[in-house]
Amino acid sequence: MARPRSEDKRNALLAAAIEVFAEDGINAPTARIAKVAGVAEGTLFTYFSNKDELLNHLYLEIKRELREAMLSTYPRAADIKQRARHVWRTYVDWGLVNVDKRKVVAQLVVSDRITEDTRTVASAGFADFHSMLQESMAKGQLREHPPTYTGAILVALAETTMDFMLKEPDAAEQYRTAGFEAFWRAVASG
Template identity: 60%
Template structure:
């Protein structure tokens, strides 16, 4: 009879994969991930049948963590600008607090190792934000841009903001505010 799987081991493997991928990229060997997790490589494959399964589950795990942080206390009744600022602030704070997760998910997002169903599930996690963008575009608050393009602008400017905060934490608030202002001016109708 097979032993039941441990949630702690699964989480340790995901945490190790995050760290190793952030450091070495997607080509990092599973043996290294297993070593950092403190498990045998065979154990890694007990939890994830292949490296691609591991990468897909890691992507969804990081996206779920990101969504949980970004949407905590989301001000649904606030103005579009206030809601966008909330999402921005929470995303930047998450990225600064978890640089390995940010780097790993960025590599995963451009990888051909993610399945289309994984990508779709990752997008569904942010359906609230996409609906907000579409409604704001329809009402004339935002420029008529596809939600994915708005998200890409936000992601690029947020990455720049996070990098500057990591270099000079004393200026974090200044960079966070300047980054949001640049984002808002790029997507809001004048």
């Protein structure tokens, strides 16, 4: 008879995967993840049928957490610049606290082990942000870049900003402001 699954063990495996992948990359062995989680390697496969399933699940979990951080207090009625600043601020705040998750998601984003279905599900969670971009382009407030390109600009500038904020905490707010202004100049019309 199969053992019942434990939410605590599942969460320990995900936390261990984040730690191991942040340190060693996503090609790290599952045995190391199980060891860090304090379970037998076979236990990992009780929760995830294979490593690719683990990677896809982890990608969705991190994206879900990021989405909640960025959009749970999203000011839908604010003007475009205020909404963009909110997305920027909450993304940067999340990234400063979740350094290992940032490292892992950066690897997963470029991994061919993440399925198109997983990418579609993760992207759908950011529909409010994509709608804001499309609405703002239609009104001429933003340059007519594909939303994925605008999002990539945001991520690249935010990642650079976070790295500098972590290296030079005394200048953190200066970097946060400068990073947003660079993003805004890159995407705003006129």
